[in-house]
Amino acid sequence: MKVVRALSVLALAVISFATAQTITIAMVPKFTNAQYFAATQKGGQEAADALGVKFIYEGTVNADIDGQIQIIDSLIARGVNALVVSPNDPDAIVPELKKAQAAGIKVVTYDADANGGRDMFVNQATFDSIGKGLIDALVKETGPKANYAIVSAAATAANQNAWIAAMKAYSAANFPDLKLVDIQYGNDEPQKSFQVSQDLLNAHPDLNGIISPTSVGFPAAAQAVEQAGLAGKVAVTGLATPNGMKQFVEDGTVKTVLLWNPIDLGYLGVQAAYALVKGTVTGPGDTFTAGRLGSYTTQQDKISMNILLGPPYEFTKDNINNFDF
Ligand code: RAM
Numbered sequence: 001m002k003v004v005r006a007l008s009v010l011a012l013a014v015i016s017f018a019t020a021q022t023i024t025i026a027m028v029p030k031f032t033n034a035q036y037f038a039a040t041q042k043g044g045q046e047a048a049d050a051l052g053v054k055f056i057y058e059g060t061v062n063a064d065i066d067g068q069i070q071i072i073d074s075l076i077a078r079g080v081n082a083l084v085v086s087p088n089d090p091d092a093i094v095p096e097l098k099k100a101q102a103a104g105i106k107v108v109t110y111d112a113d114a115n116g117g118r119d120m121f122v123n124q125a126t127f128d129s130i131g132k133g134l135i136d137a138l139v140k141e142t143g144p145k146a147n148y149a150i151v152s153a154a155a156t157a158a159n160q161n162a163w164i165a166a167m168k169a170y171s172a173a174n175f176p177d178l179k180l181v182d183i184q185y186g187n188d189e190p191q192k193s194f195q196v197s198q199d200l201l202n203a204h205p206d207l208n209g210i211i212s213p214t215s216v217g218f219p220a221a222a223q224a225v226e227q228a229g230l231a232g233k234v235a236v237t238g239l240a241t242p243n244g245m246k247q248f249v250e251d252g253t254v255k256t257v258l259l260w261n262p263i264d265l266g267y268l269g270v271q272a273a274y275a276l277v278k279g280t281v282t283g284p285g286d287t288f289t290a291g292r293l294g295s296y297t298t299q300q301d302k303i304s305m306n307i308l309l310g311p312p313y314e315f316t317k318d319n320i321n322n323f324d325f
Contacts, residue, residue, distance in 0.1 A: 026056040036215035043266030082273035086111035090158035106276035110269035112159040121306040131166025137256040141235035145177035146208035153214040193220035212238035222248040242323040
């Protein structure tokens with residue numbers, strides 16, 4: 001009896017020691033059906049392994065705000081320590097994120113921001129640098145007098161909407177003869193994005209270019225241009241992974257692809273969450289070390305604070321094969 005009791009006391013001690021030590025960080029992408037988010041998962045897992053914390057990655061297959069809220073609700077119930085979320089809707093997500101915060105969970109947004117309920121936003125690059133990069137890539141092909149259209153993600157996507165606003169502002173200030181004739185939303189679904197791209201080409205025979213600031217929309221738009229026999233006539237540029245675009249860059253349909261490193265973005269998101277859980281970062285101006293990416297100082301913003309991964313990269317025929325994400 002005594003031995004049994006001693007053993008169970010020991011077992012309990014071991015269990016409570018283990019629980020006290022285990023930090024769990026959960027990443028919730030906008031959706032799982034994309035190489036882009038798989039790359040952020042890879043980086044998140046890498047950071048979690050380096051930090052010795054448990055990592056959960058859970059999302060809906062397609063962009064779905066209700067499903068995303070349900071997933072976060074179950075993660076709150078499971079008692080995770082931190083959430084790293086790319087919201088599908090910056091407003092609809094807020095009450096759920098606030099619920100997590102009220103339960104003592106640290107909330108990081110990454111990739112796309114929320115309009116409240118987060119402790120830190122890990123931004124991939126400034127909105128302005130992305131807006132400028134995309135317009136410059138387009139103008140390089142079409143010249144400054146051109147008609148272009150945008151194939152975006154979901155109409156509620158905070159990141160795409162911020163990039164579109166930045167494109168419009170940069171273009172208005174620098175290229176008065178560049179005309180945005182249409183914006184269509186493919187909801188980050190391949191088939192829908194392809195369909196709206198085809199519709200755009202049919203509806204605007206005078207179209208000179210398409211910008212698609214989404215990793216799902218961009219290859220779909222390139223495919224539509226190629227299938228219509230318009231490669232070289234209608235420029236296509238945007239944001240997507242090099243792996244998703246290599247074929248179109250190789251065959252000449254696409255000249256320029258822009259993106260940041262999504263592996264690093266996921267890695268930084270988990271590092272930031274860990275710094276919040278550990279209390280290394282408690283407010284704007286605090287500095288923390290994000291493993292192999294070095295040190296970051298948080299900047300104050302109107303909700304809480306944010307950090308920036310860095311400038312976007314440009315991929316062309318000359319360098320795209322050097323990247324594997
Ligand atoms: C899609 C998503 C994501 C965006 C990338 C560029 O994968 O909309 O939020 O950052 O494109």
